[in-house]
Amino acid sequence: MIKSNSKVKAKIVPSGGVEDMEDKSKGVGAAEAALSVEDEWEETEKEAIVSLSEAAKKILPSHFAAFVDKQKGVPELDLWRLNCYLEKVFSQVSSLPWFNMLKKTPLSFVPLSYIPKSVYEAPVDWINKLPTDEHWKFVRWALDRLLTDWAAHAKGEEQRFTQYEVATLVELAMVLRGKPDSFTCLLPMLRVRPKYQGEDKLPLIVWMMAQAFQDDLPTGLSSWARNLLPLVGNNKSYSPELVDLILQFVEKRILSNPEARTILVNGAVKKDGERLIPPCSFEMLVRHTFPARVEEATERFEAIYPVLREVALAPGTAVKQIFTFSLKLAGGQGNPALASEATAIAISVLTQNVDCFKQWDVLYKENLEASVALLKKLVDEWEDHSFKLSSSSPSDTLTVNRTMNSFRIKNEKAITEGVANLSLYKEADKSCKLISRRLSQNLMGMIKSNPNPKAEEANIDPSDLLDEEKETHKAAILSLSEKMDPSSLATFLEKVSDEDWYHPLKQILKVIDYYGIQLSQVSSFHWVNMFDDYPLSKLIHVPLSLIPMSVYEQSRDFINTLPFETLPAVVLWASDLILTEWPGVVKVEQLNSDLSKVATFVVLAMVLRTKPDALTLVLPKLRDRPTYQGQDKLPFIIWMMAQASQGDLCAGLYSWVRNLLPLVVKNKSYSSQSIDLILQSLEMFLSSNPEARAVLLNEPVRHGERLIPPRSFEILVRLTFPARVGEATERFEAIYPLLKEVALAPDTITSANALKQIFTFSLKLAGGQGNPDVAKEAIEIAIRSVTENVDCFKQWDILYKENLEASVALLKKLVDEWEDHSFKLLSSSSSDALTVKHAIYRFRMKNEKTITKGVANSFLYEEADKSCKLILRKLSRGSGGRKITPCTTMVIAAAAAVAGAALVLQEAPHLLVSFILIFILIFFSFFLVSFP
Structure with missing residues (x-):
């Protein structure tokens, strides 16, 4: 029971109560005084309840019918008119101590439990017929009014609406019981607005939930999961008593119903697609049930967890989100119970929805330890899960096996590079091989037992399961591009140039559409897998290595005719569009027909190779926009720079220095694999051109800026000569001499x-x-x-x-x-x-x-x-x-002597001897200076 402060209670006792209590506290001990106050308070409460019940009994059906007949005005005001009616009915019980009643028993059905059913059913039926929009408005108005008095009561101040409290409380209970949705729609607001948050408000909020959802278990659980469960984790702000109240709500008001499990599991997903227990709430539930340190509430969570887990994992939406958090928890060190449960959850959603395997592929590297445990669990319990994984369509089985192949490519790459956590990749690879072998066997059996599968499944060759998906797409692009007719393309480009000569952006979009039609059969290209799995040496040549040279050259010549100022915007739009395939990236507007992203990929590569400065001019946006941040986007950024570098080495170095080199310094944010990729890209740029040194020294400045500005040169110096030698030091030492020359190369600007x-x-x-x-x-x-x-x-x-x-x-x-x-x-x-x-x-x-x-x-x-x-x-x-050389000195002296002698002989012959002596002194002075 949650008790309130006795002094505060004393201040709202009917007249005469406060003085009597103060007199008693003077003559007896503090404990006896407190007991006396409590006794008198309980007596006052009983009297008020009796008064409330008696007043309610006086409401005759005929009286209420007469009230309803009078409501001929605006329907939107009827709820407030009912409030006035109830104020008159309950005017004699205005001192109902509802604060104390709700604090002690917020899960009770006060005040309707003290009103005869026959009395409150008629108003509830009438309330249900009123305009729907008005119900939630009244609920919010009543809540605000009650909270105002609640706050005044807590401070010991006079309550503004004390004479209306009973009527407001009674009608609020009626509206909540008749129209639960009037409260459900307010729950998001209650979660975010400070006005409705805090320990002191919680009993009133819980009371409202108890009234609204007594006959609607699914909505009650949904409200609990969204509004009350998050407060348990915030245990510094909420006392143990209120945490107890939150747990009581789900224990007594929801799960105590004998039919609760059946009702909740069947209604686990609402009509709008939302889960009763959303993934974020399910994660909280798992953490509370399996804490690292056992707490008081742990046993109670263990009791309610099995049913709630069933509800959270019932088939429906958001399974990828559940898989994501469970995979992260599965790798949690120091809490084996939590890791074990998280692994079980992850396997449950994997077997329920194979799309989770695609999500796993994205998360594999950053959750390697958890992935190893999950793969091992799948192998060990294959008999339990193989039926679900293999009994669906062959295409689903193919999805699972493709994921295993993707894992194997990542494993082999990491093992070859000798990364730090090598043992984990080796362990994972063993499990992947076993799973792939078993899946292939199962699929072969399925095809043999079903000789006439669906059309799209009949075309699946079992041998494809052993091939890498990237080879399939490469072959598809190559096959389709070889069928492209250069003459047809030339005709199309000429037509586009004639029709849209005034609109260059429209021209490039039409070219993308043209390629989209030609390559439409490979529209399901898996961008993320390709950029993650291809070695960089192959990645930089895709997709143009698969396009006939004659087709590429015609497209390149066409791009050269377009105004350059159009192309940077095209590069940004195309790269934004491609990156929408990455998880969590916001979708962008499709400027052309949605035929094939492969076409956008192809034309973007052509633009970057033809006009490298279309990339260099958008580098600041690539640095600043969130879309391009993160290690998962790094291969794509490097691919773009590689295309530009193929056409212009200086553009490649210019881009690398500004957008990639600074990331090496952020070694806490980027893994060793990412840093390796950054260095590998520059090594490849430089080695691909035998004339790299001459090209770079011949153009050390671009766009009025140095290829390697001073701030970037400083980063290079620090990385090449670190205080502590790291893995990358030798590689920086190898490229440093050339980059130093470029950084110090002279120019006039x-x-x-x-x-x-x-x-x-x-x-x-x-x-x-x-x-x-x-x-x-x-x-x-x-x-x-x-x-x-x-x-x-x-x-x-x-x-x-x-x-x-x-x-x-x-x-x-x-x-x-x-x-x-x-x-x-x-x-x-x-x-x-x-x-x-x-x-x-x-x-x-x-x-x-x-x-x-x-x-x-x-x-x-x-x-x-x-x-x-x-x-x-x-x-x-x-x-x-x-x-001044000796010869020069003597020449100058001799010349001076000749000129001086001529002047003296002409003007003053008698001074000739003096002039000669002065000349000899000067001559010897010059001589001494010239020969120190």
Whole structure:
């Protein structure tokens, strides 16, 4: 029994009660006072109930009939008129303590249990004849009014509607009993609106459910599963008493009926296709019945679980959702009871609906441990389940076996690659072989015993069970494409160009329709399986490797005639459409006739190969849209880039660097298999073109951006020289030299700004402690940056202090390798040399200022200052390329002497001797400068 606070109860006792209770509490102990309050409260409650019953008996059928006859106005207001009528009838029992009654016994039929049946049946019949839309409106209005007083009562405040409470409560019970749907339609609102949530509201909500569903067990169970069961999991918000109340509802009001099991199982799926116990609620039920830690309510869940499990698993909709959660739970470590039950559920839905095998194929890798257990269970209990799996049509058996073949392809690929969880794939493969063998035997027996099956089943060759589904589709596409007449295609393309020359999007859609007609017989192409199962070396050539060259070339020439601005939108639409075959992807609008997605696939490949920039321009959308996120979409994204790369290697690298390289850094989100696929794709792009290096260095910029921007180059450096060597390090080391060349390749548009950014990150990495390899590489990159763009010295001046350790190492490297770098630094203009000299002077000023202050790391400044002095000395001496040679000096001096002597002889002959002496001094000065 749920008890309310005695002080709150005392505040709503009829007049005179509060004072009497306070007087008693002064003369007796607290416990005796509380008992006295409770006794008086119960006495008051009994009196009120008697008063309610007596008032109800006074309602004569003739009185109610007279009331009904008066209702000649608007039918929509009749329920509220009835409320006014009941207010008059029950005006003397307005102090009914219904709060306490519902808290103590919310599953009771108060107040109708105290009203004679003959009295309330007439109003209920009349209520049933009123407009349906008004019932739920009244229920919501009455609930809001009662909750207002309920909240005031909890706070000890005066209730606004206390004089109407009894009438509202009685009529609400009548409406709920007569029209249960008036409450059912409000249940979703009650689940989401805070106004109706909370521990204090629950007894009233449960009372309403008890009134509405006493004669409708299926709806009662459905409401319990959706509105009450989720609250059990939220045990921090709800007390044990209220959890007990939630369980009581299903125990006493639903399952206590002797016919409950039959009624519920037969009505497990409603007319609208919804289950009484939806998959999300069934999952909660399983978790509560098989918890990792046994709790107080576990035994009660164990008692109700068998019947509810039958209802949840009855044939109907949403079996794929049930399979999905059961497969995940089957792999749960640390709870063998839960894993065992989840495995049993998964097998139940697999044998009930073979489409669950397709769902399993999608979930196989990410639930590998659970899949191994489920396969082993199928093998061990084959005699129990084989009849269901094999007794349906051959096409269903084929579906099951195709799934086993798909599993085997995944297993073999993982075993070949030597992945971490190798033993699991080997264990799974043993079970797959056994199941495939048994299914093949069963199918052969079915065909022999039934020589005249249905038309579509008669065409099934038992040997197909041993073939991979992908080979079937490849053969189908190849067979159909070979029948395509190039001349017919040429005529069609010419017609399209003439008729729709002003509408390029319409032209490309018509081409897709044309291919759709030609390839319509392979419309059931299994996209997900193909992208998951094909090795990348084969995947990138599908489907164009199956299309005759003459057909492809004609289509390519046609695409080249279309305005380029139309094609990026086509790429996005086509890829969106193809991805609708992936689980959970939102459907997109079909712009053309729905003939074949294979056709869209074929034309998309043609567009990407013909116009690679149609992909590069939509890369930001591919990065941002949820449709393209996730490991399961990765093979398709790589396939798109591979098509673009076939036509333009630079487009392929441009795309890979921006959309795939960042995913390698997110190694927690992407598996080792996905990272392997990303690296494999670039290795394939580069190896497929013998002239890759020359092609990439010849075009380091695309769309005004570098193929490898500085931020991506930094990622490459970090991945190639990690602090801790990983599996992918050697592969990055192999591709790094070429990518480094491309990242640092000079150009007239972006090189200057890019080198500044590269210098900035390399200077930071050069000071990285604990990773000498990355520091060494970063110093080399930094030196290359400053020697190719002296403006980097200005950037260095800004970053000098905050990267002191790196600056010391970089200055020392410059001194040690001066002969290698001085030519680049000093062979350009004198202003560049002055820029370098100015930066080194600035470094010296910073050094001297800090050394004078005696800061903690002054030894680093001293070390840097030594290098700065040496560099300045070398800069002052200059280099061979910028010296004035001795010959030049003498020539200049001689020329000056001749000109000066001529002038002196003409103007002042007596000064000739003095001029000669001055000339000799100047000459020797030049000579000393020229030969240090």
